[in-house]
Amino acid sequence: MLVLGIESSAHTFGVGIVEGGKVLSNEKSMYDIGTTGMIPKKVAEHHVQNSNSIVRAALENAGVGLEDVEGIGYTKGPGIGNCLQVGQIVAKTLAQKLNVPIVPVNHGVGHIEIGRLKSGLKDPIVLYVSGGNSQILKISSKPERHYRILGETFDIGIGNMLDNFARAIKLNPAWGSSVEKHALGGRYLSMPYTVKGMDFSFTGLLTHSIKQIGKHSVKDICFSLQETAFSMLCEATERAMLLTSSSELCVCGGVAQNARLKEMLKYVAEEHRAKIGYAANEFNADNGAMIAFVAERMLDGGCRTRLSDCTIEQRYRVDQAQIY
Amino acid sequence: MRKIGEGAEAVIYSGKIYGKEVIVKYRAPKRYRVAELDTTIRKGRTRKEAMVISRATNSGVNVPMLIGLGAYEIYMEYIRGTALKDMEASKAIMAMTGVQLGRLHNAGIAHGDFTPANIIMKGKNVYVIDFGLAEITESSEERALDLLLMKRQISASLNRAFLSGYTKTSGSSRDVLRRLSEIEERGRYQIRTLA
Numbered sequence: 001m002l003v004l005g006i007e008s009s010a011h012t013f014g015v016g017i018v019e020g021g022k023v024l025s026n027e028k029s030m031y032d033i034g035t036t037g038m039i040p041k042k043v044a045e046h047h048v049q050n051s052n053s054i055v056r057a058a059l060e061n062a063g064v065g066l067e068d069v070e071g072i073g074y075t076k077g078p079g080i081g082n083c084l085q086v087g088q089i090v091a092k093t094l095a096q097k098l099n100v101p102i103v104p105v106n107h108g109v110g111h112i113e114i115g116r117l118k119s120g121l122k123d124p125i126v127l128y129v130s131g132g133n134s135q136i137l138k139i140s141s142k143p144e145r146h147y148r149i150l151g152e153t154f155d156i157g158i159g160n161m162l163d164n165f166a167r168a169i170k171l172n173p174a175w176g177s178s179v180e181k182h183a184l185g186g187r188y189l190s191m192p193y194t195v196k197g198m199d200f201s202f203t204g205l206l207t208h209s210i211k212q213i214g215k216h217s218v219k220d221i222c223f224s225l226q227e228t229a230f231s232m233l234c235e236a237t238e239r240a241m242l243l244t245s246s247s248e249l250c251v252c253g254g255v256a257q258n259a260r261l262k263e264m265l266k267y268v269a270e271e272h273r274a275k276i277g278y279a280a281n282e283f284n285a286d287n288g289a290m291i292a293f294v295a296e297r298m299l300d301g302g303c304r305t306r307l308s309d310c311t312i313e314q315r316y317r318v319d320q321a322q323i324y
Numbered sequence: 325m326r327k328i329g330e331g332a333e334a335v336i337y338s339g340k341i342y343g344k345e346v347i348v349k350y351r352a353p354k355r356y357r358v359a360e361l362d363t364t365i366r367k368g369r370t371r372k373e374a375m376v377i378s379r380a381t382n383s384g385v386n387v388p389m390l391i392g393l394g395a396y397e398i399y400m401e402y403i404r405g406t407a408l409k410d411m412e413a414s415k416a417i418m419a420m421t422g423v424q425l426g427r428l429h430n431a432g433i434a435h436g437d438f439t440p441a442n443i444i445m446k447g448k449n450v451y452v453i454d455f456g457l458a459e460i461t462e463s464s465e466e467r468a469l470d471l472l473l474m475k476r477q478i479s480a481s482l483n484r485a486f487l488s489g490y491t492k493t494s495g496s497s498r499d500v501l502r503r504l505s506e507i508e509e510r511g512r513y514q515i516r517t518l519a
Contacts, residue, residue: 188358196436197437231356234357268356271355
């Protein structure tokens, strides 16, 4: 089934085309966050302005026409309301125009499923790390197949924490990957470390790091912040793997693009002779292909949604979504 | 010394010292952490855990007795029994468990990982083990998290028995129970519809 997926939950408007689990194209346009971060109204405007050209580019790169599309998927949530709405409207318009089925997709499930299936893992412990989310999950079959949350952040997502810090020290662009670049070759400073079983918290670490600005070099703070936060994730992940006797680990989400995080998790996996898998960076960053990928599985699995039920939900948690 | 278990943080060995059965909990280095952070965490947690165990013993909580202490390892009494997670717990056992937690909290200790895996039934007594995540604190938040963790893993009727033992013993149960319902009402945790 040839499915077109639309992602618009945050800074990225992305359209992907998938057929039989194979990604035919994956186009996107990203709102420039500069040093100020995301301003919902402006991000939504960016999505509106780029939606048409990105849909066209995705079709062209896949070598298909609009009439070949057999199903539509879009991000229902979680995300920023203004932004989600743009993707929803584009998706519903296309579905109506083409008279094809449409399904709402959970953004987190998109990241996880494409990461898990593309790396050939069956039933891994999943570490899903992005701007708004930081969760440790595992597939559960009761009452219906879904991702159960074993542990998660008590406050903000790790990406959000890194972005906040990047803004505080005025890095441009103000987000996690800039912190990663500045962290290279830093020295370790003592930082607050908060893990409670399989849950963790980042706000104390963020406040402490911001207070260090001016007292230590940017390099040392970035390095220490990143090392501490990632160590917390590793500890919680390791605990989850041991408690569930898992021999597979899957890392996904925007922060999974960070090379140091992947290196640390590789050590965790190696210590327990577990297999580690992650998607290509293209799918860890927000993208439309993952939405199409999951939408195709949902449609093949018999999921059908009435147009009037194609809503958006800013707080649509991963464990509320059935997986196919 | 024989390796008998492995947690996320430590390796557990058993053996004999002066003819007495002991457990050694050794916090092994983690390759993923930078050396400074690794040593700080391992040393700090080992020291703190030893401190908590001796404090609990002094306050009349059933815990393994502390025998010795190194920089990264703790020697303690071996409690040979059955973990609650491996048996059919009765209401009476859960009430006893509640009493033990009440005493811990009265002693200013929050356990941090109060689950059926860390409660051992030996003879007619229940013992609390693994103080690896414990904190010395008066915070009702930390105390409520102990109740929450147990609640998530046992049936509603067993939880009622557990709470009856706890409220009977704890000097701050009203505050803690209020805090518990607050935690459960927090947005992030409200809507686990499928979980």
